[in-house]
Amino acid sequence: MFSETSDHALLDLYGDSPSRYKLLLVFASHPLDSFNLRDAAREADISFSTIHNHTDFLDYLVEVGLLETKGSGTTLYQLNMDSEFAQSLVEWYRMNERARHFYESAESNEGATTEFYK
Numbered sequence: 001m002f003s004e005t006s007d008h009a010l011l012d013l014y015g016d017s018p019s020r021y022k023l024l025l026v027f028a029s030h031p032l033d034s035f036n037l038r039d040a041a042r043e044a045d046i047s048f049s050t051i052h053n054h055t056d057f058l059d060y061l062v063e064v065g066l067l068e069t070k071g072s073g074t075t076l077y078q079l080n081m082d083s084e085f086a087q088s089l090v091e092w093y094r095m096n097e098r099a100r101h102f103y104e105s106a107e108s109n110e111g112a113t114t115e116f117y118k
Contacts, residue, residue, distance in 0.1 A: 019046045020057050027067065027079045028093035031086070034076035 022044035026035065035043065041051040058077055061067040066089070068080040079086045 017054075019044070019050050020054055022046060023051070023054065023057070024089070025093065027077070027086075028089045031079045031081060031090045034070055034078040036071075036074050036076055040077065 023040060023046075026040055026043045030043070037051050037055070038048055041048045044051070058067065062069055062077070064085070065080055065083045066085050067077050070076040070078060079090070081087065081090075
């Protein structure tokens with residue numbers, strides 16, 4: 001799941017709450033998947049009642065073209081990969097994950113990292 005204390009940039013820029021930030025990360029980490037509200041809440045590790053408090057945020061993301069909706073009956077939300085904003089969000093997420101992986105690898109091999117920076 002997602003940490004609300006790391007990756008501050010999106011929290012500062014796009015979300016006024018950790019829940020909104022986590023929702024953005026769900027879509028960035030699964031750019032080709034569609035989510036109903038319950039699945040998005042589960043993936044973001046937030047309660048179903050919390051996501052209902054943020055449907056206006058999801059509607060806003062649809063309005064600005066970051067997300068698109070699909071389905072009849074149950075609304076499914078998916079990243080709109082035709083949007084440059086969505087493409088940049090996914091690129092940022094992937095770059096951030098690579099950097100996190102590198103950092104964790106370097107941290108577990110601290111001696112080698114120290115030698116690298118000499």
